[in-house]
Amino acid sequence: MGRGKDRTPLLRLEAEQEQAAVGLLKRFLDERFELALGSFEVQELLDLFTREVAPHYYNKAIFDVQAHLKDRFESIESDLWALEKS
Numbered sequence: 772m773g774r775g776k777d778r779t780p781l782l783r784l785e786a787e788q789e790q791a792a793v794g795l796l797k798r799f800l801d802e803r804f805e806l807a808l809g810s811f812e813v814q815e816l817l818d819l820f821t822r823e824v825a826p827h828y829y830n831k832a833i834f835d836v837q838a839h840l841k842d843r844f845e846s847i848e849s850d851l852w853a854l855e856k857s
Contacts, residue, residue, distance in 0.1 A: 782825050792817055 784792060796813045800806045808816075 782821055782829060784821075789817070 783789075793810055793813050796817060797808060797810070800808055800813070
């Protein structure tokens with residue numbers, strides 16, 4: 772299966788992080804499933820996850836941070852109102 776130029780993952784890791792992820796996946800596949808894949812195949816798998824799955828985790832993290840910050844700002848606003856009324 773060839774890699775399409777328009778299918779480049781939107782999220783990228785630093786080179787060292789990507790190499791570590793490829794190594795981790797290679798070891799996991801070998802130890803857990805006795806599936807010895809080369810770096811090229813594992814890189815394709817990592818690219819698939821990066822392209823198709825990682826954006827969902829990224830968006831969820833952004834949503835969670837936005838909700839946390841909204842709650843925090845509302846709390847600060849409430850505290851400021853309490854100070855003004857005193």
